[in-house]
Amino acid sequence: MMCSLWRGSLLTLTSSLNRRVFQCCRQLGRSYNIASCMPEAVAFQGVSDHSGLYKFSVNESDRFWGAVARQRLSWISPFHTVQNCDFSQGKIKWFEGGKLNVSVNCLDRHVQTCPERVALIWERDEPGTEVKITYRQLLELTCRLGNLLKRQGVRRGDCVTIYMPPCPLAVASMLACARIGAAHNVVFAGFSSEALADRIRDAQSSTVITVNQGVRGGKVVDLKRTVDQAVQNCPSVQQVLVAMRTENTVAMTDRDVPLEEEMMKEDVVCEPVAMDSEDVLFLLYTSGSTGKPKGLVHTQAGYLLYTSLTHRYVFNYHDGDVFGCVADIGWITGHSYIVYGPLCNGGTTVLFESTPVYPNPGRYWEMVERLGINQFYGAPTAIRLLLKYGDEWVQNYNRSSLKTLGSVGEPINTEAWEWYHRVVGDGRCPVVDTWWQTETGGICIAPRPSDPEAEIVPGMAMRPFYGIKPALLDTEGEVLSSNDSTGALCISQAWPGMARTIHNHHQRFTETYFHPYPGFFFTGDGAHRSKEGYYQIVGRLDDVINVSGHRLGTAELEDVVNQCPGVAESAAIGYSHDIKGEGVYVFVVLKKAVMVEEDVLAQQLREMVSRSIAKYACPDFIQVVRCLPKTRSGKIMRRVLRKVVERNTDELGDLSTLDDPDSVHEVISGHRRLCGDGKQQ
Numbered sequence: 001m002m003c004s005l006w007r008g009s010l011l012t013l014t015s016s017l018n019r020r021v022f023q024c025c026r027q028l029g030r031s032y033n034i035a036s037c038m039p040e041a042v043a044f045q046g047v048s049d050h051s052g053l054y055k056f057s058v059n060e061s062d063r064f065w066g067a068v069a070r071q072r073l074s075w076i077s078p079f080h081t082v083q084n085c086d087f088s089q090g091k092i093k094w095f096e097g098g099k100l101n102v103s104v105n106c107l108d109r110h111v112q113t114c115p116e117r118v119a120l121i122w123e124r125d126e127p128g129t130e131v132k133i134t135y136r137q138l139l140e141l142t143c144r145l146g147n148l149l150k151r152q153g154v155r156r157g158d159c160v161t162i163y164m165p166p167c168p169l170a171v172a173s174m175l176a177c178a179r180i181g182a183a184h185n186v187v188f189a190g191f192s193s194e195a196l197a198d199r200i201r202d203a204q205s206s207t208v209i210t211v212n213q214g215v216r217g218g219k220v221v222d223l224k225r226t227v228d229q230a231v232q233n234c235p236s237v238q239q240v241l242v243a244m245r246t247e248n249t250v251a252m253t254d255r256d257v258p259l260e261e262e263m264m265k266e267d268v269v270c271e272p273v274a275m276d277s278e279d280v281l282f283l284l285y286t287s288g289s290t291g292k293p294k295g296l297v298h299t300q301a302g303y304l305l306y307t308s309l310t311h312r313y314v315f316n317y318h319d320g321d322v323f324g325c326v327a328d329i330g331w332i333t334g335h336s337y338i339v340y341g342p343l344c345n346g347g348t349t350v351l352f353e354s355t356p357v358y359p360n361p362g363r364y365w366e367m368v369e370r371l372g373i374n375q376f377y378g379a380p381t382a383i384r385l386l387l388k389y390g391d392e393w394v395q396n397y398n399r400s401s402l403k404t405l406g407s408v409g410e411p412i413n414t415e416a417w418e419w420y421h422r423v424v425g426d427g428r429c430p431v432v433d434t435w436w437q438t439e440t441g442g443i444c445i446a447p448r449p450s451d452p453e454a455e456i457v458p459g460m461a462m463r464p465f466y467g468i469k470p471a472l473l474d475t476e477g478e479v480l481s482s483n484d485s486t487g488a489l490c491i492s493q494a495w496p497g498m499a500r501t502i503h504n505h506h507q508r509f510t511e512t513y514f515h516p517y518p519g520f521f522f523t524g525d526g527a528h529r530s531k532e533g534y535y536q537i538v539g540r541l542d543d544v545i546n547v548s549g550h551r552l553g554t555a556e557l558e559d560v561v562n563q564c565p566g567v568a569e570s571a572a573i574g575y576s577h578d579i580k581g582e583g584v585y586v587f588v589v590l591k592k593a594v595m596v597e598e599d600v601l602a603q604q605l606r607e608m609v610s611r612s613i614a615k616y617a618c619p620d621f622i623q624v625v626r627c628l629p630k631t632r633s634g635k636i637m638r639r640v641l642r643k644v645v646e647r648n649t650d651e652l653g654d655l656s657t658l659d660d661p662d663s664v665h666e667v668i669s670g671h672r673r674l675c676g677d678g679k680q681q
């Protein structure tokens with residue numbers, strides 16, 4: 001299904017550079033010494049074990065991050081200040097004065113030492129058709145694309161929107177932006193044309209890069225058509241670069257540029273721009289508790305350093321390992337652990353185009369065997385799904401290459417964790433439940449790194465990473481200093497990977513993350529700290545639903561539902577779902593005198609939601625009610641609705657503030673009618 005030009009362009013871009021053996025600095029000592037934790041730590045006086053190193057990283061944060069940044073990144077000019085941060089203003093600056101180029105750090109320096117090492121393994125939808133791209137080839141692709149973008153008028157500081165499935169040209173597009181000093185805005189290729197248009201407009205992109213069609217789970221998706229619809233409402237867009245993922249031609253207009261054809265005309269050398277540490281590297285939109293997704297901004301040096309360090313130490317990634325993160329590049333997990341972390345470390349990283357069940361539920365493990373994957377990083381929702389298909393799909397394949405298993409995106413329940421550990425990892429691979437967010441840039445809490453062989457408790461993220469100082473705060477804003485307590489998860493000092501602002505909305509940035517608990521970065525999650533001092537994430541405290549690891553704001557969804565003809569108002573609630581983690585339940589109040597069959601309404605609503613947001617946002621249940629339970633001041637009592645949906649009606653709590661207490665009984669009986677008397681799901 002691959003266009004010959006596509007394959008040709010990847011394979012013919014070869015030149016002969018001398019290969020040099022890449023020496024890694026693996027520590028061979030048997031006894032536990034600090035260098036086995038982190039070679040850089042040898043320079044930190046008085047540090048002799050993991051807990052000493054952790055303490056040093058938070059207490060002497062300038063020295064820690066300064067040393068690591070000098071050693072791990074290639075600088076064009078050195079930085080003069082390690083950090084310059086003030087949470088009260090939402091000011092976060094790292095490595096000021098420094099200049100570097102992210103694409104040079106991810107490509108050129110590895111091409112110098114090991115040009116023929118595989119950088120990307122593109123695991124295409126059809127099993128057994130993977131394409132390998134070496135560092136030398138990826139640099140050439142990136143340079144040609146960088147030159148093409150410049151020819152098309154893209155300048156330093158512009159923002160290019162990328163709407164592509166995981167593929168080498170998507171990675172090269174991201175790196176080409178970095179090379180020429182443009183920011184990228186990758187939009188998950190499952191988003192609808194309206195969601196894409198919103199993001200293009202907010203980012204003010206004049207250039208969009210896409211593919212003619214995507215291929216996923218054996219199905220062809222017309223991505224270019226979605227872009228065509230989106231750009232109709234995006235006056236800023238002047239050109240759309242179209243790569244050919246399939247051989248099917250698509251209608252091209254004057255605005256469209258055939259990507260492979262034009263990039264083949266470009267030179268394979270493209271001078272990297274010297275970027276300031278705090279120049280923008282990318283925007284990435286994510287849902288929050290208002291109707292409008294926010295474009296979080298990440299910058300150059302701090303982000304790159306943080307992703308590379310976490311990739312190296314959370315997963316114990318070593319030179320020569322094959323790293324398999326099965327996320328989509330459209331999410332932060334793909335940015336940090338498919339692209340920037342692994343490539344900065346000179347790693348070999350897998351780009352997974354398919355689904356966990358295509359062509360059958362053995363897909364992941366067949367791929368692990370065929371590609372020799374050493375670290376596998378996936379989402380609990382997929383693990384829960386595969387668990388239901390039974391152990392045989394796993395045991396049919398040789399998984400002896402696996403060394404570390406990772407989980408991300410949502411809480412992993414004990415059953416799924418145990419299965420992942422026992423069946424997938426044969427009980428021999430550490431499972432790292434990694435907690436982090438688009439806002440944090442990289443992993444903040446995970447069982448590793450730690451002392452060698454330190455215990456891992458199932459379903460717990462456990463230990464803060466170097467430089468991360470978590471705090472739990474109660475509703476009064478007091479810090480909970482003892483163990484065995486639960487509160488709002490905050491982080492009390494800056495780290496290099498954190499987001500710098502919300503694109504064009506710095507005030508929203510400070511209000512969302514720094515005002516709720518002055519002096520702290522507020523994550524939006526709740527967490528428990530065990531008696532032993534380990535962290536366990538409880539879930540979101542704000543109005544964000546986590547569907548299969550995808551963030552969805554209830555306000556964002558309600559905005560769409562409320563636009564449906566006949567709908568007066570609505571309330572979207574997340575409820576626990578045994579595979580997706582959370583499902584979406586929507587209560588709808590119809591306008592007076594509107595009569596509509598509930599099935600018809602439900603279908604209309606689902607269509608609207610997939611058109612306006614994405615398929616994953618479609619409600620599982622839609623219940624029509626006469627009115628919503630509200631406080632006298634008019635606030636919807638979501639807590640009450642959630643209890644109804646979760647069948648905890650004995651614990652409805654104080655209803656005395658309700659405007660119309662009868663509405664709750666109506667909601668309960670309507671819910672029973674819709675879902676039956678049995679337990680949900």
Ligand code: 6R9
Nearest residue numbers: 408409410411433434435436437438525537
């Ligand atoms: C990386 C990513 C972030 C939200 C986060 C939290 C949830 C992520 C988790 C987890 C429990 C984990 N989350 N990892 N909850 N355990 N290991 O997923 O980023 O898409 O921004 O979502 O996901 O609620 O706040 P993002």
